[in-house]
C-alpha cells in the first residue's frame with residue numbers, strides 16, 4: 001500500500017482554526033500521488049462492481065444529466081475506502097469539530113465528467129435534520145482524487161453560509177446561486193466542510209477532464225446518519241471492522257445511549273476530566289472551562305464527604321489554573337457561579353486528586 005502524504009501538526013492546527021472560522025478548510029497532501037491514483041483506479045472498479053450488484057451509479061432525481069457517476073456504499077465495495085474513512089487526518093478534523101464521539105453518516109463518490117451540471121443547492125445538515133441548525137453537528141471530509149477547480153466542476157459553496165440557522169436565512173435560489181464560489185485544491189488534498197455550509201456540485205465545462213471526489217460524511221452521535229450501516233454493510237464486511245470502526249459506524253447493539261454527555265447527571269462529559277465534587281448546597285451542574293479548552297463538569301448536589309472521590313490525572317495547566325487562579329479566574333470559569341462553598345470544595349477535590 002502506498003505511503004500517506006505529509007501533514008504537519010502546524011498545518012492541522014491552522015486547518016482547525018480556519019474550519020472553525022470559515023466553515024471549511026483545505027489540507028493538501030493528505031495522501032501522496034501514488035495513493036491518490038490507486039484510490040481513483042479502485043473507485044472506477046467499485047463503480048463496475050456496484051452496477052454488477054444492482055446498485056445504480058446514477059440517480060435521476062439527484063443529478064441533472066448522465067455525466068455524473070455516483071458510487072454509493074464505497075466501504076462495502078473495497079477495503080481501501082474503509083481505510084480512508086478512518087484516516088488519522090480526517091479523524092483528527094472530525095473529532096476537533098464534533099468531539100470524541102461521532103458517527104459516520106455516509107461515504108460516497110461523485111465523479112463529475114465533462115458536461116455534468118449542478119445538483120440542487122443544499123447544506124448536508126439540512127438533508128439530515130430540521131432547522132434550526134445551531135452548531136456544526138455534521139461535516140464532510142471531501143477527498144480530491146483529481147485537482148478541482150471551477151472549470152472541471154469543483155464543489156461550489158457560499159462563504160459564510162455556515163452561519164445560516166434556519167431556512168429563512170437562505171436567500172432565494174437565484175440570489176444564492178450568485179454567491180457561490182468554487183473550492184480549489186490539488187489531487188491528494190481533503191476539503192473539510194461544515195455540514196451547515198450551503199453548496200452544490202459545479203458544472204464541468206471542460207472537454208475532457210474528470211473531477212473525482214469522495215464525500216466522507218460524519219455527524220454528532222445523537223443524529224441519525226444518512227445510511228444505516230447495520231444493514232448497509234454485509235456481515236462479511238462487518239466481520240473485518242475494528243471495534244473502533246464498529247463504534248463509529250454505529251453497528252454495535254447500543255444506539256443512542258451515553259452520547260449526550262456533560263449536560264445531565266447520568267452521562268459525564270469525559271471520564272478523564274469528570275470529578276463528582278460535593279457541594280454544600282443542592283444546585284445545578286457547574287461548568288468550568290479551563291484555559292486548555294477542555295470542559296470540566298462539576299457535579300453539585302451532594303455533600304463532599306458523602307462522595308466517593310476517585311483520584312484522576314489532571315493536566316498540570318488545568319490544576320494550576322484552578323488552584324492558583326482562585327478566586328478571580330476560577331470564579332469566572334465557573335460562569336459566575338463561584339460561590340465560596342463551591343470553590344472551596346473544588347479546591348479540596350483538586351488537592352485530593354493531585
Ligand SMILES: O=C(O)CCC(=O)C(=O)O
Nearest residue numbers: 110154155156200201202
Ligand atoms: O459533487 C459535489 O460537488 C457535491 C456533492 C454533494 O454535495 C452531495 O452529494 O451532497
Ligand SMILES: [Fe+2]
Nearest residue numbers: 122123124199
Ligand atoms: Fe452535499
